[in-house]
Amino acid sequence: MMRNLIDEISSEFRDRFGNDFVVVEAPGRVNLIGEHTDYNDGFVLPAAIDKAIWLAIGLNKTGRIRLVSIDMDEEFDVELSANLKKSGKGWPDYILGVVDQLRKHGMQHCWI
Structure with missing residues (x-):
C-alpha cells in the first residue's frame, strides 16, 4: 500500500515537474492532553495515529x-x-x- 502511494506521488511529480525531487513523510499525531504546551515547558501527552502527509518536493x-x-x-x-x-x-x-x-x-x- 505505502509503495503504491509513493509510486503514485513520484509519477505525478515527474509528469508535472520533472525528475529532480525527494519524497518525504510527516507522520500524524494527536495530543491527548495539552496543546502548544510541549514547547512552552508544560505537560503534553502525544500519541501516534495512522495518518500521515506525503510530500514530493524539488x-x-x-x-x-x-x-x-x-x-x-x-x-x-x-x-x-x-x-x-x-x-x-x-x-x-x-x-x-x-x-x-x-x-x-x-x-x-x-x-x-
Missing part, C-alpha cells in the same frame, strides 16, 4: 511555489517574492506557513 528555479494536492485534485501557485498570505483553500497554508517562517529566519536563498 527546486523549480521559477521564483514560484507550485503546490498540487493529488487527493483533493487542486493546485495552488504563488510568487515566492510575494508577501505570503492565506490561500483561501486551507491545505496550502501549512506549506506557506513553513516557507514564511524560513524566510523570516533568513533562509530565502535556499530555494531561489
